[in-house]
Structure formats: structure tokens, C-alpha cells
Amino acid sequence: MSDMQQKIEILINNEMNGTRLDLVLSAALEDFSRSFIQKLFEGGRIEVDGKPCFEKKQKAVSGSLVSIDVPAPEKLEVEAEDIPLEIVYEDSDVLVVNKPAGMVVHPAPGNYSGTLVNALMHHCGDDLSSINGVIRPGIVHRIDKDTSGLLMIAKNDKAHNSLSQQLSEHSITRRYRAIVYSNIKEEEGTIDKPIGRDPKNRLRNAVTDLNSRNAVTHYKVLERFGRFTLIEAQLETGRTHQIRVHMAYMKHPLLGDELYGPAKSKSASGLGAKRQMLHAGILGFVHPSTGEYMEFESPLPEDFKKVLEKLR
Numbered sequence: 618m619s620d621m622q623q624k625i626e627i628l629i630n631n632e633m634n635g636t637r638l639d640l641v642l643s644a645a646l647e648d649f650s651r652s653f654i655q656k657l658f659e660g661g662r663i664e665v666d667g668k669p670c671f672e673k674k675q676k677a678v679s680g681s682l683v684s685i686d687v688p689a690p691e692k693l694e695v696e697a698e699d700i701p702l703e704i705v706y707e708d709s710d711v712l713v714v715n716k717p718a719g720m721v722v723h724p725a726p727g728n729y730s731g732t733l734v735n736a737l738m739h740h741c742g743d744d745l746s747s748i749n750g751v752i753r754p755g756i757v758h759r760i761d762k763d764t765s766g767l768l769m770i771a772k773n774d775k776a777h778n779s780l781s782q783q784l785s786e787h788s789i790t791r792r793y794r795a796i797v798y799s800n801i802k803e804e805e806g807t808i809d810k811p812i813g814r815d816p817k818n819r820l821r822n823a824v825t826d827l828n829s830r831n832a833v834t835h836y837k838v839l840e841r842f843g844r845f846t847l848i849e850a851q852l853e854t855g856r857t858h859q860i861r862v863h864m865a866y867m868k869h870p871l872l873g874d875e876l877y878g879p880a881k882s883k884s885a886s887g888l889g890a891k892r893q894m895l896h897a898g899i900l901g902f903v904h905p906s907t908g909e910y911m912e913f914e915s916p917l918p919e920d921f922k923k924v925l926e927k928l929r
Contacts, residue, residue, distance in 0.1 A: 627682070638673060645818075664683070664686075703716075718765040741770075744773070745772055748771075787853050793852070798845060798870055798872060798879070824863070840925075
């Protein structure tokens, strides 16, 4: 298997039972476009219990194993694209951008355009760090496609090393707003549970002791709505889907979260939540050159505010 070719396996659980296979895969493979997943079906690259499946509308059956053979990309050329960027701060070392929900941070198989990286390449030209290679220039950390909010970008390798070091030392401030299901009893708390691949579903992460890394999330209640709670979550570590996994583990999954939330939930659509209600609102770090601590804040986006208005 080449560097970029990968095989992904997913065990269909009771929650996914009866859902169309293409919808199961597109919810789980959030970096891949729907047209790319369609091509995987057409190319016989999706197998159910060892047999090729060409029918994207086939219903998922609980207990069956779906194998996805993701081919290596034919080329690794990422084009600069003139996509509007909301720039919160910029100098010769760093850039802070406010990412809208729905935008993928960096290219992945089937998603080589329309990403934050394509927009950054147009805006910055060659002024992006090269440490993470051609696919992720300047990218020090990421937030999920359907999460909105602040991201820091490194414009040179010195800045990249400094910001990466701060991330590894847990000294970067990252505070999120989230709407979660049901009423959290405590006013605040800390979830200190390791996160790794979900043994039952390779497309999700889970709290597990198998091949996991430590993960720490601090949370506090901001507002209560009975069936839902608005919280602030602060990351100490930065594991993939960390807040989503930790809150689901606490039986308080995020409103609108198709991957970790309750199956076929009507409350999300009824409240207008078309994505997980998670916003990276505050980002703070020490500037790589000046040594000065800088902190930025991003107001809640319109879709998030509308959901809150309905809850209130």
C-alpha cells in the first residue's frame, strides 16, 4: 500500500442499522466529498462482508463489516484558489483565521479544492511553513469540517516549530462553545480519559485504553435549557474530535453531531442545527517572534445564535 492509500473498516452498529450505506460513509468520512464516495462504490472499492458493493442506496445491516479501499491520489498538486478568508490577525509569522462551518481545513482524497489550505495558498503565496508538506502547508492544528471558529496558521518554519511546541506543552488557550444534550448536573468538571480509534467503528474515536493517547477537556456550564445545556469547553490536549468524544462519553453528546450524537435525532433538525453545535471562540498563544501573549475571540456564528434563540 502506498503512503496515501488506506483501508478503512467499519462495523455497522445498531444505530446505523437501516441507514443507506452512502449516508453512513459520508457522515463518518467527513474529509471526503460525497462524489468521491460515489466513485468508490462505482469502482468496486467498497465491500460488505467481503463482497463488493456497487449499490450506494443499499441499507446498512447491524453486525456487517464494511471495508473501504481508499486509493492513493493520482497527484499531490494543491491549487491556490481565490476563496474569501475572514482574517482576524496577520503579520509576517502568523495568521489567525475564522473558519466557517462546512469548510475542510486541508485537502484529502476526493477533496482537493475548496479547503482552507487552497484559500491560504492564494492569500499567502509561498509564505506558509513547509513542515507538514504539500497537503498541509502552514497548518499547525485543525478543527473539524463542521466546527466553526479560530485557527492559527504558521507562515514560516520557525513560527510553526514555536506554535507546535506550545501545543505539545498544552500552553495554548483553546476555548469552545458547545450545545450538548440534556442537563449537566455539575457546574463544571474535567474529563481526563484517553482517546483512540473506536474498536467497533474505525471511523469514529472513542474513550478507550487500546492504542490511545491521553486527553483532557475542562468544561463549565454557561446556560441551561432543560433538555440541552450551553457549555464552554477548554482543551488541554488536542485529540481528533476530542470535545465530541468526551461529551458523548459523558452521555451529553453535541446537538447536531451525526457521528457521536443520538441516531436519527429529530431535535437537531427541529432546532435548525444542521451541524454539530461547536464553535472555537477563543484562541491564545505566545507570539513566535515577540514572545508576547496574544488572545483572539470570535463571536458565535449566525446558525449557532439562531439555535440558541430557539432554545431560549
